[in-house]
Amino acid sequence: MRVILVGFGVVGQSLAKLLLSRSADLYSQHGIKPRIVACVDNKGSAVAPAGLDLERLLKAKAKGGVGLYEKSERFEPQQVIENVEAEVVIECTPTDLLTGEPGTSHIISAMRTGKNVISINKGPLALAFPSLIELANYNGVMFRFSGTVGGGTPILEFAKRCLKGDRIVSFQGILNGTTNYILSKMEEGLTYESALADAKEKGYAEAKPELDTDGYDAAAKLVIMANWVMGMKVTMKDVARTGISGVSVADVKKAQSRGNAIKLIAACDSRRLEVKPTEVSKKDPICVNGTLNAVTFSSEHSGSQTIIGRGAGGMETASAVLRDLIEIRDTIFER
Ligand SMILES: NC(=O)c1ccc[n+]([C@@H]2O[C@H](COP(=O)([O-])OP(=O)(O)OC[C@H]3O[C@@H](n4cnc5c(N)ncnc54)[C@H](OP(=O)(O)O)[C@@H]3O)[C@@H](O)[C@H]2O)c1
Numbered sequence: 001m002r003v004i005l006v007g008f009g010v011v012g013q014s015l016a017k018l019l020l021s022r023s024a025d026l027y028s029q030h031g032i033k034p035r036i037v038a039c040v041d042n043k044g045s046a047v048a049p050a051g052l053d054l055e056r057l058l059k060a061k062a063k064g065g066v067g068l069y070e071k072s073e074r075f076e077p078q079q080v081i082e083n084v085e086a087e088v089v090i091e092c093t094p095t096d097l098l099t100g101e102p103g104t105s106h107i108i109s110a111m112r113t114g115k116n117v118i119s120i121n122k123g124p125l126a127l128a129f130p131s132l133i134e135l136a137n138y139n140g141v142m143f144r145f146s147g148t149v150g151g152g153t154p155i156l157e158f159a160k161r162c163l164k165g166d167r168i169v170s171f172q173g174i175l176n177g178t179t180n181y182i183l184s185k186m187e188e189g190l191t192y193e194s195a196l197a198d199a200k201e202k203g204y205a206e207a208k209p210e211l212d213t214d215g216y217d218a219a220a221k222l223v224i225m226a227n228w229v230m231g232m233k234v235t236m237k238d239v240a241r242t243g244i245s246g247v248s249v250a251d252v253k254k255a256q257s258r259g260n261a262i263k264l265i266a267a268c269d270s271r272r273l274e275v276k277p278t279e280v281s282k283k284d285p286i287c288v289n290g291t292l293n294a295v296t297f298s299s300e301h302s303g304s305q306t307i308i309g310r311g312a313g314g315m316e317t318a319s320a321v322l323r324d325l326i327e328i329r330d331t332i333f334e335r
Contacts, residue, residue, distance in 0.1 A: 007092030014314035091119040100127040120147035126220035144324035152316030153309025159229040166299040170269035173295030175221040177311040178212040214243035215275040222266040242276040
């Protein structure tokens with residue numbers, strides 16, 4: 001299967017390493033032999049129709065950029081996506097929740113040229129989910145995005161596949177590991193400011209921490225889930241959003257005294273789509289600590305189920321991309 005990789009940062013490079021270490025069992029167990037035929041970063045591109053040597057590609061990136069892979073003409077991402085022959089484009093550029101770019105343009109070009117798309121970039125989905133699904137259907141291509149919610153934890157697949165046949169009526173959960181880490185540290189006695197500084201030091205917070213602390217990241221994931229799991233047609237503007245910067249140590253202590261904890265909860269049912277700090281019983285399975293994510297789905301017949309796991313990380317997210325690749329390959333094979 002020929003793959004174009006757009007963006008070669010933490011997740012893109014983790015994927016390359018995963019493909020290098022797993023190539024034998026991917027073939028023997030899943031019959032899949034992904035070939036990265038092009039890779040693009042913000043400074044250049046590397047193209048090889050027979051497949052790039054991934055070790056050499058990683059070395060080129062370590063020296064400065066994928067453009068150093070070999071001396072060749074520099075192609076813009078759009079040119080590569082449209083003109084290089086491939087079955088799948090993997091979109092791994094940074095998330096922009098205001099414009100959705102450059103990811104949205106990359107995804108549209110890929111779909112219009114008949115390529116299946118895997119996105120780990122939340123921006124395009126948070127801002128234009130319904131129209132991107134329509135475009136994928138119109139062009140007869142698959143669109144997968146397991147890594148956008150829960151990192152490597154299969155939250156979307158759990159809801160979509162394991163609960164198939166039942167009707168999910170609502171779900172709620174912790175979708176952002178950074179804010180959960182900050183709130184957990186506040187329970188241990190740190191102020192909001194020192195907990196945020198600690199999260200930054202450990203590399204958990206985004207370059208713009210307000211994306212996490214003001215609830216934008218959780219809202220983006222909520223939008224993706226509401227569309228995919230509940231069949232809604234919503235975007236970021238439909239979410240009522242409150243972040244955690246107004247939560248004080250006194251609020252956290254008060255909740256603690258009642259056997260509860262304050263968590264940034266993203267919730268969806270037929271009437272509401274909201275992200276806000278909420279008091280949750282410590283006995284509730286979604287009351288997880290640190291950077292963990294947890295989601296409880298409530299279904300019409302099978303009651304409530306909770307899925308818990310690490311919500312981010314390069315290798316974790318790369319493993320979600322691999323799941324999507326295997327699913328696309330299986331579907332192509334069945335056709
Ligand atoms: N890291 C995680 O744990 C995680 C988990 C789930 C989802 N995500 C999402 O996955 C995406 C990638 O995350 P990451 O951590 O890998 O980010 P990253 O390390 O910042 O990598 C982003 C990559 O995109 C490239 N890029 C930027 N603008 C570009 C453009 N216009 N055209 C082509 N390439 C461009 C960058 O190039 P340069 O290297 O040249 O700067 C870099 O290689 C983001 O949308 C993020 O929100 C990340």
